[in-house]
Amino acid sequence: MQTLLQFIHSHPVGGAFSKDAWGNNDFLGVTARIYKPHSVICRQDDNNGGIFIVKSGWALLYRGLLDGERQIIDTPLRGDIVGFRSVDGPRLASLASITELAVYEISSKKLVEAILSEGRLGKTIACSLARLNAILAEHLMNAGRRNAMSRTAHFLLELEERLSIVGLSAHGRYECPLTQHELADILGMTTVHLNRTLRELRKADLVAFKAGHVEVINRKKLVKTAGFDSEYLR
Amino acid sequence: MQTLLQFIHSHPVGGAFSKDAWGNNDFLGVTARIYKPHSVICRQDDNNGGIFIVKSGWALLYRGLLDGERQIIDTPLRGDIVGFRSVDGPRLASLASITELAVYEISSKKLVEAILSEGRLGKTIACSLARLNAILAEHLMNAGRRNAMSRTAHFLLELEERLSIVGLSAHGRYECPLTQHELADILGMTTVHLNRTLRELRKADLVAFKAGHVEVINRKKLVKTAGFDSEYLR
DNA sequence: TCTAAAAATTAACTTATGTTAGAGAACGCT
């Protein structure tokens, strides 16, 4: 079983962790826990503090509205930190697996103690949160100021970049297990409209999203319609 | 002139800082700088690293699109941290003052050094970023899954709560120097539609936004149409 | 106090996206 420390040391994890970020102590001896596809790892409003670091697999972080709709906040990937809050209190979002998912789980209390005693850890967490901030800000741009076509194009390019940072994408191709319904919940639109939009993107020879597989066809045109600049993912 | 340390010690600053968060060293001896209303404090794509902490006044943090549109990412208020990035690189957003604005400015390099040597600072920054994360996630919900009416209602309630945390709102009333155009850029809609929406909110006796002044009229109904729960602002 | 500029407001019209409903395709289970 690989420990958290070993994991951290063997991955650049989303650009946030560097090899020596966790100091010399084998961090809390935490080992990864495995979840089956489509299981709920934690629920919005639950009171069991603790953060997660994704080791492998795809997950969805989402918030539900009263009327049953939901907005997917993020798709945490290998190395991403989930669930850190500034205060004790109920969880703000739910986390569910899509594929089989391996996550390290750490209690808030232990994490905060570790941050207080080890400056490098605080820096690491802060950097990881700053990057998540940038991603959320970009999603906000997407939802607020881009139409369905560029919004979809933008997110598919973001996924490609994020996956390629952790070695899961190359040559404009990657596996993406999201359903169209889930993708629509990420992009803040209806399934029907997303389907229309994907069709247009395909017809225009920009990207194809078929059977869990994404292929960038004309990157230059795609980047242009998306208004995409990967700087925010560094 | 009040130093940063004195400021930190005298405010609960957005819920993120506690009185002893910065240790005993008078933090870098930084003093606040004052900007006139409607000045640009820093520009997207600029390469002058450094973070800002708002001391007083209203500001806008925004990102521009190629076509000249912009999305306002956040309205940093007293105590909020702006501009922290996980890596060196160009700024992702611009910061502009609305009112006269006082901000503490700290270079990234010095801040990182301080985080590394002082665990409490790392925790403080991480908590502040976690809170900003929660705010951005909620704005994403707004843009993606709420209609104009509840979106507007939600943001006006958020402002009230954030202002009241730093002592700038009470009894459902607060001063808000945002123009309708700026508010529209926050909410990801057009000025015209925002104006329509504000009229409806007024007609329905929920909130009034007139002449830089917001007044909550029927909180219960307003909270309900907004689907508002202040937990994320703690 | 006057004047020019900026902000708020409204109406008429257009369009992107949502809604409803259904058929075909793929998938997972026994």
Next chain:
DNA sequence: AGCGTTCTCTAACATAAGTTAATTTTTAGA
């Protein structure tokens, strides 16, 4: 291999929000 479920895809129609354009009100500066 069969069968039910979950996806994908499409069309016809409805509506919330965008666009354009003009008027009134407020604000800031000379």
